[in-house]
Amino acid sequence: MxxxxxxxxxxxxxxxxxxxxxxxxxxxxxxxxxxxxxxxxxxxxxxxxxxxxxxxxxxxxxxxxxxxxxxxxxxxxxxxxxxxxxxxxxxxxxxxxxxxxxxxxxxxxxxxEAAIDEEVALVHRVLPALTRMAGLVFQGAPPAWDAAAGASAQRAGLTWRPITVATVDALPEAIHRAAPFDLLLLPPDEALLTPRAFRVLVSLARREAFGMLAPSPPFVRAGAAAAVEVxxxxxxxxxxxxxxxxxxxxxxxxxxxxxKPTRLWLHQERAHDLHWLPQPGSPSPLLYLWEER
Structure with a gap:
């Protein structure tokens, strides 16, 4: 049977x-x-x-x-x-x-989550001034997401830098070596994106002046600069x-x-600090500015 x-x-x-x-x-x-x-x-x-x-x-x-x-x-x-x-x-x-x-x-x-190629396309449509993307890759993780994200960025005419780390403790040095870049794509993997790793990344994003594209909007409330809503x-x-x-x-x-992606969430304070200017005419329905209260 x-x-x-x-x-x-x-x-x-x-x-x-x-x-x-x-x-x-x-x-x-x-x-x-x-x-x-x-x-x-x-x-x-x-x-x-x-x-x-x-x-x-x-x-x-x-x-x-x-x-x-x-x-x-x-x-x-x-x-x-x-x-x-x-x-x-x-x-x-x-x-x-x-x-x-x-x-x-x-x-x-x-x-x-939305497919990575559609996420990259939405970010590029709303924030065309962001031309330098990086992707966080943990050693031992399946390579499919990194390959798809890199290919999507390149199809959009963006530069792509994979950042590979073995541990959370290796994040500061690896990100500093890869900087400068505009946006760091975080892998949609609960096993890898632990609360500790995310806290470290939020701190590094402020120090190195880059934004993070997180897997879902709740991460924006926790300090990520952007996320794609579905x-x-x-x-x-x-x-x-x-x-x-x-x-x-x-x-x-x-x-x-x-x-399908429905709109891009932006953390209003982080977007202001990063001087991210949305494409004119994009605020609705493609963009949602989240403001911490």
Missing amino acids: ALALLAWGAPPVTAQEIGILQSMQADAFTEAVTAFKVGLARDFPGATFVDLGVVAPGWHGRLAKFHGEALLAVGSHALQTLLAAGEARPIAFTMVLNPRLPAGRRVAGAAM SWAESGVLAAIQMGHLLRGAPPEPTILYP
Whole structure:
């Protein structure tokens, strides 16, 4: 049975009972799950949903009692938990930062962030005076993000400098050697972008006079100069599309979908300090100036 489920040629699911496991309780996750349910109901009006709660003590018992044929993982931790547990049923996911999927598993879904090429294009459109980009790369991290970010910057006619470090302690020297540059792109990786690393980067950004493009708007509230906003609901809708493929027994292509960028968040104080002047006519709807109160 498990081997059959691992094969993309498995017969389509007919029961359409979906178990939903979340990394944690959050308004953004609730928005994505609501959109997922509405989106899936368009093609599968008989689908039912079982709330498996959050990844916390007792989650494994709730999963064992769930006998539906497919699962939705909400957030990176929920997805990695299901994969690590060896879950063989089809898994769709939403609101996952920088998804990394194992080969040969029936897993597909939607990321939490926009595709890097669209992020770079939006930044360049709103802030065309920023011509020097750098990207933070931790040794041992998959090279796909760095390669895609560098290629996107070069297509836009921007210079690109990868900054590779092995530890947080190596950040000051590595960034000082790479300076000057206008914008540092941070990798969308929760395992690498730790609170300590982010605090160090905020301090370095002020000292070396560069801005940081963070993976999501909450980082702007914490001191990043910029971030690209997406619709959480769109991540849920895209996950519903992927779940539809899984329920039909068809391999989604691609296995990861990305929500479209909606606008660029700028930290007003940091943008002022950096003398960033948005493109005339861009304030709405492409730009949101966040002001610390």
